[in-house]
Structures are given as C-alpha cells and as structure tokens.
Amino acid sequence: MASKTLFDKIWDMHEVKTIKDGPSVLYIDRHLVHEVTSPQAFGGLKERGIKVLRPEKTFATPDHNIPTINQHLPIADKISRFQVDTLTKNCEEHNIQLFGLLHPKNGIVHVVGPENGITQPGMTIVCGDSHTSTHGAFGSIAFGIGTSEVEMVLATQCILQPRPKTMKINVEGKLAKGVTAKDLVLYVIAKLTASGGTGYFVEFAGSAFRNLSMEGRMTVCNMSIEMGARGGLIAPDEKTFAYVKGREYAPKGADWDAAVEKWKALVSDADAVFDKVYNYDAADIEPMITYGTNPGMGVGITQNIPTLESIDESSRKTYLKSLEYMGYEPGEELLGKKVDWIFVGSCTNGRIEDLRVFAEAVKGKKKAEGLTAWIVPGSQQVEKQAVAEGIKDILEEAGFELRQPGCSACLAMNDDKVPAGKYAVATSNRNFEGRQGPGARTLLASPLTAAACAISGVITDPRTL
Amino acid sequence: MPIDKFVTIESTYVPLPIENVDTDQIIPARFLKSTTKEGFGDNLFADWRYNKDGSPKADFVLNKPEYKGEVLVAGKNFGSGSSREHAAWAIRGYGFKVVVSSFFADIFQNNSLNNGVLPVIVSEKFLQELFEAGIDNKVNVNLKEQTITNLGNGKSESFEINSYKKNCLINGYDDIDYLLNIKDEIASYELSRA
C-alpha cells in the first residue's frame, strides 16, 4: 500500500465519491452550528421542503452575536435577539441539540466541541466559521465552510470539496521561557505570510507541537486559517486520548478501547510525501506581537516594525496603508508603545489554561491606570472552572473583571467594540481593519504578553515582567 | 437560492488595487445580524465606503460614478479571513458577477462560486495592466473558453476552473441539487461505515 499522510488517511475514509475533474463528496461526522451563518441555510431547507438528515451529528450553540454581561436578561439588541431566537427555533424544528445561552455547555463553538468530547480523532468536522480548524488539534480534518455548504451538510451530511494539497510544518526543539503556543503559531504565520498556506491542509509536526498541551495545540490549529490554509491538524497521541476520555460525548467502555485502537493508526506514514514542507527551530522564537492589519504582520516583541525598503516593491502601497491605519511608522520600535485595551478570550486563547496564565502573571499586581480590559471565558465550563480555581478572585484583586462567555471583541458583533483609534492587545486571531470595532487597532499576542501589557499599559516583553 | 446562468460578460470594471482584502472589509461583522441573504450589497466595503455619519467617502472607488461594471478587479489574496458567505452575498448584491485577482483565499473562492460569482485568477502582470488602464477600459470574460481579455491592449489569459463547477455556473445548478440527487450513494456509504 502506498504511504499516506494523516490528512490523506482521514480524507480517504470519508470520501463518498469523487466527481471527475471536480470536487470530492466528503462525508461529515460532526457539524457545529451557530446563530450567524446558519439562518439562511435553514431557510434554504424550508424552501426545498426538506429536513436535517442527521440531527444527531449536529450540535448548536449561540456565541458570535450575544452579550457577555447580563446573559440572564433578554438580549437588548432586537435584531441580535431575533437571530439567536431563530437558532433556537430551527434547532427545535429539526431536533438538534442546542446549548443555548446560560446552558452549562454554552460557549464558543470551538471551545464547546472539544470540551464535551464532541470533537474526536479521525473525524471530519465542519462549521460555518473559519476557525473550525481548531478541532484539528485532535487529529481530525476540520475546516470552516460558507452558508451554502452549511445547507449542504444539513441536507445531506455531505459537502462538495476540492481536495487540498498537503503541507507539513515541522518545528523541532524546546520553546524558551515566556514563549507560548500563540507565539509559535504567530511566528509560523509571519514566516509563511497570511496567504502562504492557501490551497493546503497543514500537518504540524515535530517536538515543539508534540510538547504542547491540548489547549496549546488548539491555539496552533485554530490559527492555521490565518496563513490561508484550509485547516491544520496534529497527529493524536496519549495526550489527546487522555483529554477526550470521560467527556460526555466520547465513546465509553469497550467502545472507548476500540476507538483508541483505531486512533493509534492516525499518523502520517514515515515516508509519506507532502506537497510542501517547512522546517523551523523552536529556539529562534521569542514572544510575538503583530503591528499591522493581517496576522502575517508579526515580529518578535523586541524587534522593530520592518522598514519600507525590506518590503517587496509591489506590496509597499498596501504596507503603508496598513501602517497608516495602525498609526505606526516603518522601522519603529514596538516596545513601550501605548496600549489602551486588553482582550483576553476567543476560540484561540479563551480556554482555562489561558486564563490561568494570565491570572498567574497579574497576581498581586494592578491593572495599568486608564486601561480597559475584557477577560472573556470561552465557555460556561471555563467560567465555572475559573471561579472554582480562584482565578476570578485573583483577577478582581488586580482590577480585572471576568465577563460571561462568547466571541465578544474577537469580532465585535455585539457591544464589545474597541473604540476607533484605540490600541488593543488581543489574544484573538485577527487584526484586520475594523475587526474589533470600526477604527480599532489590534495587536495580536499571547495571554502572557497581554498580561504584561495590561500591568504596564505599554507594549511589554513578558520575559521582563 | 437559484443562481443565474453565467453568460459571457463584457464590461468595464471597478479597480481596487489593494492586497489582502479580507472578508471583514468586504462586509464588516456588525452587518451579519440578518437572517436572510438580501440587502448586503449596500454595505459592501462599508468602512471604506461610508463616513461615520453614513455619508459616502468621496475618494472611495465605489463612490465614484465613473467607475462601474459587473467586474471587480482587486489586489492579490482577495477574500482572506472569515468564512462568512455574506461577503459573496454583498458582492453579488452590489451587482458584480466576476471578481478578478491574482490570488484568492480558498473559502471565499468556494463561497463565491456557490453564489454564481466567478473568481478569475490572472497573472500579476495582467492584473497590474488592468489597474493601469483608463477608466473606460473593458474586459471580456468568457467562461466557456475560460479566457479573460483586456480589451484595452487585446491581451488574453486563460483561467482555471474545474469542469464540474464550470457546468454548474453555465447551467445555473447548485451543489445541493447535486448532493440530493446522490442520496442513495450517501446512504450506502453510511451503511459501509456502520
């Protein structure tokens, strides 16, 4: 048998058929649904007079368009409330498991899936959200889809998809102190650029990824879309199995043993050929921060913003536009620049481990004068755990407040918007113009770096905290 | 929603010589609260197109009446970021049937094809020549032949599209029709894995 990559193994297992000179028909094991990208898809089913084919493989949670305070009250914004209610209605009509607001399992869709054992190795997982790539941390093929595709999956549990090429990103070695999973992935994106992975599905391999916790691996796979890749995955191992074991929707008893046996085969064969391979050394990575308006515009925190001369001539216009938006000059130093806002949260860094790191770093210190901070747990379970572990108290003593779960300022669809012109150090995944509110300026970094900046009020190297 | 059959297009175009235009620019998140596919065209590129008070920004290309047409020509890596299909709805809603760039993000490419908007990938040089040409320059986009022609200088390039998608566009079919038609094959696949 020809040797195969992990990606190819999972893809081949899920291929119902291939259309000649066209896409594959791919069977989907788990479909995650939220309020923003699904109403038109359910509407399409209604127009066609059909029902959801496999409701038991579908899970829904409102997360994008909900407030992160006073969730016990009706949503004040009427249009938002209608969108959330529409999700509830559609789930009732089609018998879909819904984790509605304040449900103990509610939260950001990509936090909820893994947390409840819905996400498992070897699966195909889709959701109408590009950061579905997060679930690849478990050794599954997970990617974001558009609403037409949501409708396809609801109707047929299948999707038409051109087969992507495969890429391996290999990072060997130990991450230095103060360097986290977020820095690792921002480093890779800075190397590859925001479009370097387009057309590919990435496997992250090497000791740097293997040594990460499951939360860290999720952070990495989450951001694979930010290099343009269709998704990213990491081969499952004992750490993966231990994380999944015992969670509500995970297999139990004899089924569990059988599942683990199968999952152990989910590795790329030693001589499998990837269409592209990149190799990096973990020792070269320092805490990262972005200075521009796409996630590929990142540098080590002690470095300067690239000079104009270092940029490709054809890209200079776009580069200058980006820096103008940020209010920065080419070649400037980043350390010491003003920070107005801190956002800790999102499906990239809104899990319990992220809150622990942040709390640990701010413990016994005080939030900088005049700085606003939003600390938003990724789910109800994260919130509950943060309270139980005393994280909430630590935060409050340092002048921070723990909000309620949701996407919040990651995309600023609700009221959590950073005002125009303000600088926000965010643990989320996108620094696009206006992403955190019209005119808002976003600097992407790790929770640890965010903590350092939150205490000092300026861009600060977390290693000096 | 049924998509229109795609016919050959000959049109002036709207140039947007900016790279890495992401879907947050195409349609900012605050406009995603709708539960229908209608009305997004008015908010296409909203933050570049309107001032805070809602008045149009005079220097943005969509607000210059001399630039019009069914074709949008944009800098490389168009449509990166969010998977929101609202971006394709906004482009279609505004009246564009073709987007030309030297590079597209994957999800956007799927989304626009699913809405009858054709993404055409051209070389960087071809793209720059389109940007440099005068306001009334036209392009011809022939899907059957898979060619795009800069009518100003007569240069042509062929572009790629898989034959399945090409047929869908030419005939106005969509993927869901296709999948519903192979229900039995899907059912037997499910059985084979059970």
Ligand code: SF4
């Ligand atoms: S937290 Fe941000 S990236 Fe994640 S699902 Fe929500 S909006 Fe998307």
